[in-house]
Amino acid sequence: MSATRTDPVTQEVLAAAFRGIADEMSIVEYRASFSPIIREMFDFNCGLFDREGAMIAHSEQIPAQLGLMQFALKAIIERWGESRIAAGDALILNDPYLGGTHTPDLQIFTPIFVAGQLVGWSGSIAHHIDIGGRVPGTVSAHNTEIFQEGLIFPGIKLVAAGERNEAVFELIAANVRDPAATLSDIDAQLAACRRGVERIEALCGRYGVETVVAAMPRLLELNAARARASFARWPRETVRAEGLMDDGGFPDLEPAAIRVAISVEGDRLLIDLGGTDPQLESSINVPYSSTHAAALFAVRCFVDGLSQSVGLDDAVRLVVPAGSVLNPRRPAGVSGRHLTVQRLADVLVDALGKLVPERAIAGSQVAFPALVFQADDEDGRRTLFTDILGGGGGARPDRDGDDAIDTYTGNIALFSAELTELEYPWRIESTRLVDGSGGGGRFRGGAAIRRDYRLLGTRGEGTYYVEQTREHAAPGGRDGGSPGATAKVTVKRAGSEVEEALPSKGYVNLRQGDLVSFVSSGGGGYGAAPEADPAAPATENGPRDGV
């Protein structure tokens, strides 16, 4: 567009401005949002993009949604061509095979025009509580094809030149389980995108369009240069790691394996996921864009000062075979992808820790207990309630793992027990750290969480999933440390004192008074415990008050 080379000072000034705008967009979005998953749990992100769709700045809510919006935007640009994009447009995409994650994550993009010229894009991604489909909350590990996963938006105009495409809004309202929340959250996303447009317009007014536009590619170059300089200093060896899922999404399927080999080629990093298992009949497959996001997350943990922008593509070569769990072919189901994304991040962090031992960490929980329960209260009012539990962080070379955190590419906030009971026919009876759940060792893994939910309403049903319920999938210890404790889900039916185990992923019907309990996994330990008997269970090694 322009050969102007921005001077380094202006470059830094504009970089700060871009970051500030992305942050402001994210504040608009969560403050104006209606669904707890966005407003209380922060499952969303905002970003700015150059004219070609490369991400140049982003907010920092949840890494799982970063490092992938560019795929969706590029699909939109390809589909429409610049000539058919106008000021005041807003386009919506959630198709996992066009750069989406899973269908509930709606991505909305708005072009930024200054003086009639397209200078970039403003975008938002947010997890909506339900986008229709087979089960309340849309997500399930047990979908067998994408068509069970609700509405699919392939990059269409939600707003055209400022005119809302009411037919699309009506179609959404007719197909989702909580239309008021979904439509309001889309409005919040649109407000965030408009804010990005206004701010870039103002920035162009202050610095000139040419200067602002020229600063964008330079940011990407700098990001890649930073990564390459780090890689060039890393040892020339190939490191490998692998991890198993509990099963294949359905209990009768063999545990899916993720395998990686990482090596440095000159000053580029090669991440080869070639040994990974073929795609599954369940929906714990990961679309390529999400695999990419997990890879960039892991790299960022080992290189300082990076932003999760596509400039990294010059520095990281990611090989993912088509038709595998991490790059499935349409129409495989993907709504339970986050479980596998977290396991992938765990495997990558494990491997990179072998290249850069001072940043190594034992395995963290990727159990990720998540539920979406629909329930009717005494007045017949129906609500959708969702919650997500963190668990134990892996121990480090010089300190214990963190208790009760949402790990790796997640960063979801725990929903308040008081808000739960104020807004939904559920009572959270307890939320505790699980004693002895952190793996033992020289340094102990972080503790898991157990949370107990009592149904106060007349009836309820819904989906849930939990990983790492089986020993072979438990968070790994490192350098002689013990693995963390496994996760589980149980139910105690009203009037009964018996705690029944539930399958790790499933659908449950509940009656008033039933108590469902989710337990996440503990983090792995680091190093052999000095005097402990290696055969002793992990519970013996908790140095802090029995945790």
Place this chain on the structure above:
Amino acid sequence: MGPARAGIDVGGTFTDGALIDGAGELHVLKVPTDRADLARGSAVGLAGVAERAGLALGDLGYVAHGTTVATNALVEGALARAALVTTAGFRDVLAIGTQQRPRLYDLQAPARSPLIPRERCYEVRGRLAADGSEVEPLDADGVRRVAGELREAGVEAVAVVLLFSFVDRRHEDEVAAILRAELPGVPVTLSVDVAPEFREYHRANTTALNAVLLPLVGRYVRALSAAASERGVTVPVHLMQSNGGVSTAQRAGELPAGLIASGPAAAVIGAARQGDAVGEPDLVSFDMGGTTADVAVVLAGRPLQRFQGEHDGQPVNLPQIDVLSIGAGGGSIASVDEFGALAVGPRSAGARPGPAAYGHGGTAATVTDAHVVTGVLRSGRLLGTELTLDGEAAAEAVRREVADPLGLSVEEGAAAILRVANANMAQALRAISVARGHDPRALALVAMGGAGPMHACDLAEELGIPRVVVPRHPGVGAALGLLLSDVRHDVGRSWLRSVAALDPADLDAELGELERRARELLEQSGHGEDASAVGFELEMRYQGQAYNLTVPLAPRPVDAATLAAAVEAFEEQHRMLYRYTPAVAGIEIVTLRAQAVGDVGSASWEDGGGAAAAAEPPGREIWQRGEWRPLTVLDRGQLAPGQALAGPAVIEQEDTTILVNEGWTGAVHASGALRLVKEER
């Protein structure tokens, strides 16, 4: 004009005093902080500023104090051995927190550690439902057993946090009664008294913060009162709270968590009052010191408030002035990485070794060094009483750290440092103004702190702010704010109701209860009889949202019309902030707030002024816009009220330097403040 009033602000490095005497003349003082004994240091500082005014401490009619004692205790971890007593099932509420990580891409960074460790968290049986009904009665015997364990554990303070106490406080009250009887002398603080709002973790953390500060701050305020009266102070000492109002020492000792942002709050009040004095009620307060820059918005003389904040990584749900603090100050370090990216701050060279120009062995290039190179700060100039600026050292640092790596001249390197520092601060100013719907073009910028007046014109230009106010003593803004603050007590509670189904009489009854409590606090602080007012605010949201907007409510009694006005104000604010109205109709009230304000008497002041200044002989130049340009140099002490000046100019004074850009004109106000106006082009 009444008797003399004094404010004493004790910061980490300096203790600042301000005093307005009976004749309305302002006196100020800046001395190093007595870190060994903060209470004694405060009293000594007070005596010092009184002496400057030729007064004895017994002559003072009003004394207010700003302190970092609570902040320091939190940052340094010097916290009491406190315990948490909570509802069965929630012992780990502090340890679990929000389950979010402080740094997403740093796997080695430890998570925030809880204010009260797990081994001193205890559960008691008994539970209320969300509507306040009793699901399970309180297990009083269990509470007594816990009391025994607390005694055994030797705890120094107790936080009691039970679920839904903001709906009904009976269980918390019962627990408190038992604990107080069983543990005489151990302070017990209840979540319903500290932060009666839903979301158990945030309420628990705020209450825990109060508990861990209680013994220390309690001791401090007692020592402070004793030290003051020993030296002859006859009036009670008031303490500045994070909400921008003062309270009695006794109340401050009961709610120490309310002191956590005492210093920054006082500075904003100082900016607000000094802005008001020159006819600028709407302003941004910009306070830039050695390490940080604090910014806040003031509208109609009132600083904007927020109800949640984070201090040292700990969420604190108490009303507080909405101050945004960023790591940009005179000591902020500039560096260029191997990829040619220039960063300024947040690392700071602090006071020791400080900027290279200080000559204390600092080698980093700082913002202050950049000012020396560009000629804003004169090489060889005496700063304070002991420090001479070393221009050679500043130039060398800027050359080595910034100019050479970027291939720039030393002047260009210095200008680059200032541009990046200004960009960071402009970002903060945008975040609190434009991003929150306040147009900076309608505001004035009040510049305070040692470094603020050097950046004021640049920042104003960047944001389109048309006017700048530089108080006569920018370095002691917080101390002046102290003596000009009202007494203020905030009370509030969660009260979740849909507006559509609301009977205004019910709302009025609830607010009546809050008003009673607020007036009681005023009376306890000896201000029940003064001209005092209780104001009401509602936090509201569209049903389903989580983030509340705060709107004022007309004085009681509430009726359909005043409620409708509040709803309209809410809708208008939502449109202003987010530029749309949600399609869903329902609006709900979330939190009720009342503020009792006791007017402690107003004060105006005048600057003695001096003889009309003679411009320094020509020859001094400043590096601006890529070249050395001549400028006027003035001595602030020589500027008389009414005197006019025009940029480019530098005005020097003991505690700061003011840079007046080209295109700005200024006049000295009777209060001594300098009011600068950007010329229309």
